[in-house]
Amino acid sequence: MKTKPLRETTTRTMYYGKGDVFVYRTYAKPLKGIKQIPESAFFGRKNTILGMDIRIALKGEAFLPSFTTGDNSLVIATDSMKNFILYHAGEYEGATMEGFLEYVSKEFFKQYAHVQGVVISGRQLPFIEVDVPAEDGGFKPSATVFRQRQLEYPVALLEMARTEDDDYEIVEQSSGIEGLHLVKVRGSSFHGYIKDEFTTLPEAFDRPLFIYLTIRWRYKNGKDARGKYPVNYVCAEQVVHIAQTVFAEENSPSIQHLVYTIGKRILDRFPQLTEVMFESNNRTWETVLDEIPSSLEGKVFTDPQPPYGFQVFSMTPEDLGTGEG
Numbered sequence: 001m002k003t004k005p006l007r008e009t010t011t012r013t014m015y016y017g018k019g020d021v022f023v024y025r026t027y028a029k030p031l032k033g034i035k036q037i038p039e040s041a042f043f044g045r046k047n048t049i050l051g052m053d054i055r056i057a058l059k060g061e062a063f064l065p066s067f068t069t070g071d072n073s074l075v076i077a078t079d080s081m082k083n084f085i086l087y088h089a090g091e092y093e094g095a096t097m098e099g100f101l102e103y104v105s106k107e108f109f110k111q112y113a114h115v116q117g118v119v120i121s122g123r124q125l126p127f128i129e130v131d132v133p134a135e136d137g138g139f140k141p142s143a144t145v146f147r148q149r150q151l152e153y154p155v156a157l158l159e160m161a162r163t164e165d166d167d168y169e170i171v172e173q174s175s176g177i178e179g180l181h182l183v184k185v186r187g188s189s190f191h192g193y194i195k196d197e198f199t200t201l202p203e204a205f206d207r208p209l210f211i212y213l214t215i216r217w218r219y220k221n222g223k224d225a226r227g228k229y230p231v232n233y234v235c236a237e238q239v240v241h242i243a244q245t246v247f248a249e250e251n252s253p254s255i256q257h258l259v260y261t262i263g264k265r266i267l268d269r270f271p272q273l274t275e276v277m278f279e280s281n282n283r284t285w286e287t288v289l290d291e292i293p294s295s296l297e298g299k300v301f302t303d304p305q306p307p308y309g310f311q312v313f314s315m316t317p318e319d320l321g322t323g324e325g
């Protein structure tokens with residue numbers, strides 16, 4: 001029998017690009033007209049600062065000689081990619097990071113005929129208006145001063161490919177929120193799991209539950225991620241508000257069931273989505289003092305030691321109408 005040539009059916013992995021392209025675009029188009037949901041008072045984004053940390057990778061057979069023979073004649077310097085992204089941030093007329101990723105990808109295809117694929121992702125850098133004293137004695141959001149939010153941030157990923165008729169198509173698109181840390185001090189449990197010779201964990205009927213969450217979602221129509229039709233756009237802020245509302249409402253028997261219940265609510269509120277994906281991390285505090293003299297309810301906790309448990313779960317609209325919660 002003849003041995004198969006290497007990579008007869010698969011193509012090699014080859015791409016290159018630039019990461020950590022920090023873009024701060026001021027006075028981008030405000031995002032208005034999103035769908036209102038009961039879990040959230042969020043109405044949109046003013047986009048006084050649209051901050052993004054972008055990673056771009058280019059694909060194309062034309063880049064092969066740069067690897068194999070050192071021929072750079074078709075290499076777009078990654079430094080130029082950075083300049084390209086920054087320049088187009090000034091040209092962008094839309095209101096979302098997803099829209100910007102798509103816009104930049106298309107411009108890359110237009111500018112460089114030998115680029116066959118673009119994989120571009122972004123982490124949004126949220127800036128929150130600070131409150132300043134108002135003339136009436138209250139407080140009002142400052143028009144010019146912002147505080148950078150350090151924790152959770154919206155993310156987006158887009159892969160586009162040049163098609164045979166020299167148009168472009170979306171190969172993959174997802175949006176999400178990363179780094180959401182939520183704690184509920186009481187009203188969660190975890191019991192009923194397998195007890196055997198490896199079990200040391202005591203059952204918990206009212207535990208403080210601390211979770212780190214990543215939530216990602218995909219649209220039925222990837223173009224809805226652009227935000228051109230805001231009523232079809234899913235704001236990461238609203239997804240966060242759903243997650244925290246469900247956490248507050250649920251007496252959860254496990255993180256597994258909690259993420260399932262959050263997922264059902266997200267899919268119910270946003271029928272334009274085809275998939276919701278979770279990665280959760282259990283950071284439940286360890287109890288140091290179960291009772292303290294000065295308080296009827298107070299306890300003292302400390303951070304858990306590694307290793308940490310995690311759950312990964314994806315859901316589709318088919319999950320609506322099944323299970324509980």
Ligand SMILES: O=c1[nH]c(=O)c2[nH]c(=O)[nH]c2[nH]1
Binds near residue numbers: 190201309
């Ligand atoms: O919500 C939880 N799910 C688990 O699967 C698990 N396992 C564990 O030790 N603690 C927890 N908590």
